[in-house]
Amino acid sequence: MAGYASGNRNRSRARDAQSINILAGKAVAKAVRTTLGPKGMDKMLVDGLGDIVITNDGATILKEMDIEHPAAKMVVEVSKTQDAEVGDGTTTAAVLTGELLTKAEELIEKGVHPTIISGGYRHAAEKAVEILKTITIDVSPDDRETLMKLAKTSLTGKAAGEYKDFLAEKALDAVLSVVEETNGNLSVDVEDITIEKREGGSILESELVKGLVIDKERVRPNMPRKIENAKVLLASFAIEFQKIEKSAEIKITSPDQMNLFVEQEEKMVKEMVDKIIASGANVVFCQKGIDDLAQYYLEKAGIYACRRITKSDLKKLAKATGATLFQDVTDIRPEDLGAADVVEERELHGSKMTFLLGCKEAKTASLILHGGTTHIVDSLKRALNDALCVIGVALEDKKIVAGGGSPEIELALRLRDYAATLKGREQLAVGKFAEALEIIPQTLAENAGLDPIDKLIDLRAQHEQGNKNMGLDVYTGKVVDMYENNVLEPLRIKTQAINAATEATVMILRIDDVVAATGRGGAMPPGMPQPDMDM
Structure with missing residues (x-):
């Protein structure tokens, strides 16, 4: 050629x-x-x-x-x-x-x-x-017995197989708590079910929470542990002093000038927190950092705050509570806050998590999985995810x-x-x-x-x-x-x-x-x- x-x-x-x-x-x-x-x-x-x-x-x-x-x-x-x-x-x-x-x-x-x-x-x-x-x-949402059999079949042969009765029940309850009906058709978004892993304890200690669980704790221990009738603010911006992005040199020649500079920083942080307080929010989830001074002012106002929330968790929070994700402190409006009946911090096997219960906008559920080692809870999560998906598609198609x-x-x-x-x-x-x-x-x-x-x-x-x-x-x-x-x-x-x-x-x-x-x-x-x- x-x-x-x-x-x-x-x-x-x-x-x-x-x-x-x-x-x-x-x-x-x-x-x-x-x-x-x-x-x-x-x-x-x-x-x-x-x-x-x-x-x-x-x-x-x-x-x-x-x-x-x-x-x-x-x-x-x-x-x-x-x-x-x-x-x-x-x-x-x-x-x-x-x-x-x-x-x-x-x-x-x-x-x-x-x-x-x-x-x-x-x-x-x-x-x-x-x-x-x-x-x-044919299978229907009311046929709990058949749906349980589906879940058990999916779990059989996997690492958690010996606990399949217990796990199948948790999976089924989780799916049924998020299933939605539109014009006679059922739809299940498995993304509405959050799976959190915790090493320690028995698999039988795994629990279903009919709400959203975020793997974060309060930024300060003196903040309220539990907030009822929560007004949720979601922030993608940092609640801290905004550093100058361009290269700049500031010459300070006297202690008074230094004090003025520090006071100005504090004033900017205080103004940000004041806007958050003025919106009526009593729970804040921030994607980025929260300054120590900002934490102090939020704590003083009785606000529950978490920082370094992942983007995926922020999306779940927005869907569950109906909150708008604010890009800047100037965008905050009271009508764009989310709502939940209760937001509280709970301790599980030495680690703390935030629970949102009674979310107003969307059906949501969380499964907290326990196991002796990291490998066990990882395999447990994969098995549970398969079971959730199997039940979901069976409910949508109504055919097995x-x-x-x-x-x-x-x-x-x-x-x-x-x-x-x-x-x-x-x-x-x-x-x-x-x-x-x-x-x-x-x-x-x-x-x-x-x-x-x-x-x-x-x-x-x-x-x-x-x-x-x-x-x-x-x-x-x-x-x-x-x-x-x-x-x-x-x-x-x-x-x-x-x-x-x-x-x-x-x-x-x-x-x-x-x-x-x-x-x-x-x-x-x-x-x-x-x-x-x-x-």
């Missing part, structure tokens, strides 16, 4: 490019596959600083892993999307993507063009979503399905029947899509130490007899009715995983040329061989 190997490009084409990309995608899926299901193993992730994360959460593992291959990153994106849309099922989505790539590779080796495979996969994904909707179970691999086996069975009605090579792609879905129950069996082939045969036999809820009980090794066995998942976990995995697979399959520009000092990504330039 004339002029091609000019030194500013590396290139991998056609079959080589597809093989390399498929291999990279499969490698990522393989990395998380052993974590799937209640019997899945954990991964220990160690970063360059020696910090450790121990988890079996697919999204966390893939996010923390140092992945540089461009095709592998697409599989990571599938997991991230699943986490953002549903909050759970991230490992399922990644494993399914890897298996779809494996089956596509088999077809490519038989001479089926990637475009045909892509079309068949998309067709199969659409049909799979249609089939899923025929095997759903049985778990334990039963939906995948049913889909595989029905898609094989559907493939038989198609003509041409697309039939092969739909058939391979059906085979790929069986990787989920197969992996569940492998991770539980069971024979995957025997279990797949048993599952297929049950579903062919019309028992669509039959799945694998990894604890007993038996094929049982998953609905009766209380293993339930939201419909959206399955539809999102199928759609995201299909789109990522199709994107990878359609790449037949990988070009890496090295003009800016780059090179082909690690793991990609340098291709032969003599074309």
Whole structure:
């Protein structure tokens, strides 16, 4: 290829490019596959600083892993999307993507063009979503028992699994306290639920607060510990003497001048505090610092003040109390203050936090998690977040399905029947899509130490007899009715995983040329061989 190997490009084409990309995608899926299901193993992730994360959460593992291959990153994106849309099922989505790539590779080796495979996969994904909707179970906000089963299923197999009954109840109560109804449709914003971690104590000491908890204490111990009928002021500016931004030199030649300068500073701080007091505020949350002198004046006025509040916490405070975030002291208006029934400081295991109860503007809840070590409370937070998301999407969609691999086996069975009605090579792609879905129950069996082939045969036999809820009980090794066995998942976990995995697979399959520009000092990504330039 004339002029091609000019030194500013590396290139991998056609079959080589597809093989390399498929291999990279499969490698990522393989990395998380052993974590799937209640019997899945954990991964220990160690970063360059020696910090450790121990988890079996697919999204966390893939996010923390140092992945540089461009095709592998697409599989990571599938997991991230699943986490953002549903909050759970991230490992399922990644494993399914890897298996779809494996089956596509088999077809490519038989001479089926990637475009045909892509079309068949998309067709199969659409049909799979249609089939899923025929095997759903309805759920309502009043059906507390079913919602509890959903939460327990999500928590099973995670670090906090033995406390799943206790934690599921906390998660359900938290979601129900923030759910909103608009024109008959329910919506749940999990961001309205704050999760705070506290090392020390037992997991059973974790509590739900129907209000907002901020991990900050009063700036001075003599400020009121509790304020009722709180008028909340949110400040993004510093309550302190405003330093001159431009370079300046002030010459002081006598003690009187020094006194005047100090008095002027004090006067400016006093004026700022006077404006805050005049607004009627009795609680102040400041994003930046509060001067010692300002603290004194605020304390004297009986105002509860906290400083160094994070931007995310300020947003939560604004939403919960209805307060406006003031950019400057001159912007303060009494009508823009927020409101809460009670603002108080409480001590938990040696550390102090601020509680806002009876917030006027928005529904809000906070979960305070306790655990023996940092790693325990971190894993607890990840598990609780999954449970909250699962309950939320189930309430929004009002549809759930049985778990334990039963939906995948049913889909595989029905898609094989559907493939038989198609003509041409697309039939092969739909058939391979059906085979790929069986990787989920197969992996569940492998991770539980069971024979995957025997279990797949048993599952297929049950579903062919019309028992669509039959799945694998990894604890007993038996094929049982998953609905009766209380293993339930939201419909959206399955539809999102199928759609995201299909789109990522199709994107990878359609790449037949990988070009890496090295003009800016780059090179082909690690793991990609340098291709032969003599074309």
